[in-house]
Amino acid sequence: MVEASNAVVINGIIVFLSLCGIGIILAALLSNRMNPFGLSLVASIASVSVLLVGGEVLLSGHSVQTELWTLPFLGTLTFKIDRLSALFVFITGLVFLPVSIFSAGYLKRYLNRYNLKTFSIFYYLLFASIVLVLISGDILSFLIAWEVMSIFSYLLVNYEHEHEETTRSGFLMLAMSEAGTIMVILAFLIMAKASGSLDFAALRASAGGLGEVARWAVFLLSFFGFGVKAGLVPSSTWLPRAHPVAPGNVSALLSGVVLNLGIYGITRVNADLLPVSQVGPGLIVLIIGSISALVGILYAATENDMKKMLAHSSIENMGIITAGLGAGFVFAASGLPVLAGIAFIAALYHLINHSLYKSLLFLGAGSVDYAVGTRDMDRLGGLIKIMPWTALFFLAGSLSIAALPPFNGFVSEWLTLQTMLQSSAIHSAGEKIVFALSGAALALTAALAVTTFVKAFAMSFLGMGRSKRVKKVGEVRRSMIIPMGILALSCLLFGILPTYVVPVLDKTVAPLVHEKVADELVPPFFTVDKGDPKFGGAFVSEFHDLGAQVGRSYLPGRGLVILHRGLEKNPVVFAMSTSYTFIVLLFLLGGTFILVKVLTRARKVRRAAAWDGGIRRLLPEMTYTATGFSNPVRVIFNAVFHPSTIEDTKETVAGHFRTAIKNGRKEVHIIDRLIFKPITSFIQSVAVTLAKMHAGSINVYAAYVLIGLVLVLVVQRLLL
Amino acid sequence: MSKWVIKGLRTGIKTTQYPRKMETASGVSPGLPTAAKGTEKEVQELVFNCPTGAIERSGNQLTVDYNYCIHCFRCKRGSQSPMGWDYGYEWAANTKDSGANRGLGSAFNRSINIRFVDGGACGACISEIEQLNKPYYNMHRLGFFATPTPREADVLLVAGPVTDHMRLPLKKAYDAMPTPKLVMAVGACALSGGIFGPSFMSDAGVSELIPVDVAVPGCPPPPLAIIHGLLLAVKRKSSALLTSSEVRG
Numbered sequence A: 001m002v003e004a005s006n007a008v009v010i011n012g013i014i015v016f017l018s019l020c021g022i023g024i025i026l027a028a029l030l031s032n033r034m035n036p037f038g039l040s041l042v043a044s045i046a047s048v049s050v051l052l053v054g055g056e057v058l059l060s061g062h063s064v065q066t067e068l069w070t071l072p073f074l075g076t077l078t079f080k081i082d083r084l085s086a087l088f089v090f091i092t093g094l095v096f097l098p099v100s101i102f103s104a105g106y107l108k109r110y111l112n113r114y115n116l117k118t119f120s121i122f123y124y125l126l127f128a129s130i131v132l133v134l135i136s137g138d139i140l141s142f143l144i145a146w147e148v149m150s151i152f153s154y155l156l157v158n159y160e161h162e163h164e165e166t167t168r169s170g171f172l173m174l175a176m177s178e179a180g181t182i183m184v185i186l187a188f189l190i191m192a193k194a195s196g197s198l199d200f201a202a203l204r205a206s207a208g209g210l211g212e213v214a215r216w217a218v219f220l221l222s223f224f225g226f227g228v229k230a231g232l233v234p235s236s237t238w239l240p241r242a243h244p245v246a247p248g249n250v251s252a253l254l255s256g257v258v259l260n261l262g263i264y265g266i267t268r269v270n271a272d273l274l275p276v277s278q279v280g281p282g283l284i285v286l287i288i289g290s291i292s293a294l295v296g297i298l299y300a301a302t303e304n305d306m307k308k309m310l311a312h313s314s315i316e317n318m319g320i321i322t323a324g325l326g327a328g329f330v331f332a333a334s335g336l337p338v339l340a341g342i343a344f345i346a347a348l349y350h351l352i353n354h355s356l357y358k359s360l361l362f363l364g365a366g367s368v369d370y371a372v373g374t375r376d377m378d379r380l381g382g383l384i385k386i387m388p389w390t391a392l393f394f395l396a397g398s399l400s401i402a403a404l405p406p407f408n409g410f411v412s413e414w415l416t417l418q419t420m421l422q423s424s425a426i427h428s429a430g431e432k433i434v435f436a437l438s439g440a441a442l443a444l445t446a447a448l449a450v451t452t453f454v455k456a457f458a459m460s461f462l463g464m465g466r467s468k469r470v471k472k473v474g475e476v477r478r479s480m481i482i483p484m485g486i487l488a489l490s491c492l493l494f495g496i497l498p499t500y501v502v503p504v505l506d507k508t509v510a511p512l513v514h515e516k517v518a519d520e521l522v523p524p525f526f527t528v529d530k531g532d533p534k535f536g537g538a539f540v541s542e543f544h545d546l547g548a549q550v551g552r553s554y555l556p557g558r559g560l561v562i563l564h565r566g567l568e569k570n571p572v573v574f575a576m577s578t579s580y581t582f583i584v585l586l587f588l589l590g591g592t593f594i595l596v597k598v599l600t601r602a603r604k605v606r607r608a609a610a611w612d613g614g615i616r617r618l619l620p621e622m623t624y625t626a627t628g629f630s631n632p633v634r635v636i637f638n639a640v641f642h643p644s645t646i647e648d649t650k651e652t653v654a655g656h657f658r659t660a661i662k663n664g665r666k667e668v669h670i671i672d673r674l675i676f677k678p679i680t681s682f683i684q685s686v687a688v689t690l691a692k693m694h695a696g697s698i699n700v701y702a703a704y705v706l707i708g709l710v711l712v713l714v715v716q717r718l719l720l
Numbered sequence B: 001m002s003k004w005v006i007k008g009l010r011t012g013i014k015t016t017q018y019p020r021k022m023e024t025a026s027g028v029s030p031g032l033p034t035a036a037k038g039t040e041k042e043v044q045e046l047v048f049n050c051p052t053g054a055i056e057r058s059g060n061q062l063t064v065d066y067n068y069c070i071h072c073f074r075c076k077r078g079s080q081s082p083m084g085w086d087y088g089y090e091w092a093a094n095t096k097d098s099g100a101n102r103g104l105g106s107a108f109n110r111s112i113n114i115r116f117v118d119g120g121a122c123g124a125c126i127s128e129i130e131q132l133n134k135p136y137y138n139m140h141r142l143g144f145f146a147t148p149t150p151r152e153a154d155v156l157l158v159a160g161p162v163t164d165h166m167r168l169p170l171k172k173a174y175d176a177m178p179t180p181k182l183v184m185a186v187g188a189c190a191l192s193g194g195i196f197g198p199s200f201m202s203d204a205g206v207s208e209l210i211p212v213d214v215a216v217p218g219c220p221p222p223p224l225a226i227i228h229g230l231l232l233a234v235k236r237k238s239s240a241l242l243t244s245s246e247v248r249g
């Protein structure tokens, strides 16, 4: 059994890697015109093989390990897939499959303008390196794969390289990513020094030997280092710049897969290799996560560029995930493994969901951009009549990301927020306050997310087209619609079947917290018998008295997610069930529809023009814009945005009469303003001060050399 | 500080009792001419003096067409045989088009939403209509409400002769209203064009554009007359006549 499963996994990986190789050769051979088709075909098959590998390990639970080859002086390159890797591998496949199909149509826009061969080659290399990052079992192969991944994601973002804006954003992305990598390398080196080996297993074994300072150093370096990839505050600034310039399908990969790698790194190091043993790091993670979420959504709510908005929202979602992880770390360090498990499940669930709906939304934004040629929501509008399928799937994505049941975002956000409420189990008042504030920040985030995506959908797809271009377009080709459909369907499925996802996640999390929580979280109330020793007796009998066991015969399976069932005496229950909600919703909707049809069957429908206040002609310019919709948020959070007004006044020669007054706003992102601006201006002022040394006189320079020499000698004398 | 509370309480309820009791306070209505009889000379003078041509004669009998009358008092003051004058206010009447709009059923008896359209009125009718929303006349107590959108409106209230520029908005508002609906024209201008129309830039009343169910004469009609019109629209009051009856004997 184990052997067979191992064979499946290893063969799967070999097939995947060879498909990537074949793809690269094919890309070089095929003409530019045929390349998108070849890419989508081979990459889809490769994604399926990745899905199989991930799914096999997730379900069977056998970790697979294999040694690749030994490098002289450095050590052995090993690949190891445990459940945590498998989960991320699975998500990677889940996102790559639809995105690869989508690319076939989308890349046509670059035909005759760019070399599509290079695009395909970068794409395969990125795909392969991402999978290798996730399955590498030692520092060396991890870092090699990580660097390859960073560079090829940069190259793909920088694909439209002749635009200055693109290059600038690409460089920023690369620079921040490399800075993060350096921190990660340092963290790994500290661990490797203690264990004397580069193998992850050895690091894990020797984790106990690290001192307090080293532990903190590893935590800080790895958290902020991987935080760059995950787009967490304060290193989130590259995200909203890289996304709008990247091709649509690359954006989907960037948000749906590459950001996950940051979370993977944080989880791998701080929950697996060197488990956080104190509350402090957990609180830092929690705070950073909450701030990222709030800052991300505030900028998303006021952004009018579709892709920039989605990028800011990615920061928000990564923040929510990180906050969940932080809560998990705190619970784990406080000796509450069950709650820690629930928090990790919430975080990982949100991670899956974010990958799904964010790639869906990016594909939607890409389709709109492909068809209309603009992503400015002020210029869009009325697309639902022209692109009904894109609109439908974008709506599904928006509902998911706005955390409305029965879509998937609701489940994970519910779990995360409920986890925050569980802080009552912690004793320290200070930690409780941090939890309360983070919970409040996350709740505000959730509310603003609804605003943001009401705006995103309504301003792009409803109402009147606010630019001439909108009228000329049509629906995108079918090969672009189907992948969006796949993702929308997955969003729905992950939303209505949490009771089947949670046990799988539980098995992923169990080795990290050494506790199984699936029965706590999705108890089999309908099938368990009265007096089962595993469940609180009184509680189950209460459920029985309510008639829960009746459902056994016709309910297909577990349908209820319960977060907390309290004590015997005080059985407070926080429960929800998207499965049942969905069934009830279907009945309600269907019933209402039939009722309305029956009641109004005798009536004739009279169609009249929409009431426009009686003006002669309602022009698109007169309708509500995205800017107008989000202005309340802009006004309320003025202190955060801190805009500076640019006034441009034209006066006549005499200066008495103004012919034109133009008022503009300029916003500097709060992170840039509060963190990077002071740093750069400090460095600049130091540089200016030091520049005074360059007096231009040869004698002074000679004196510097002399002083330097003396100093070196003195220091050497003192030290030796 | 809150003297106004005490003052308000001391003042008590000042809202009119109409339609439960007729309002008897002086000055609630300017009144309308009724009819007159006179010698040939007197009759000619009266007809000649009327600025809107509201007075019709048959022999030496004079009757008034309230579609036109602007109660300017020229036929009352300074005339040898003045017209009779009625200081009532229950003037609203059904028109010949009544029923063209599939009027409101009994379900609307105590709740109608009104959309007001100013079809180029001089402002007098508007300020009288405004009074309906104020404490003294307070139409809400009768179940009448103003609404900003014709989509929710049951009654379209129009004042003014309908100028060229207001023709389209009026038509749009009318089309946007769901059936059953009802149109009420308020004031001489809305009924016949009044002293403005028909002219180079206005119609001769609302009925040139859309069918009118209830007409409220007057220039402007006092608020109580408009309330009477609304009550007539929901059939809680009976219709008056748009032409005065002749003088007997």
Ligand code: SF4
Binding pocket: B033, B049, B050, B051, B052, B053, B054, B055, B064, B068, B069, B070, B071, B072, B073, B074, B075, B076
């Ligand atoms: S009150 Fe009426 S009828 Fe008499 S003159 Fe004036 S408009 Fe004519």
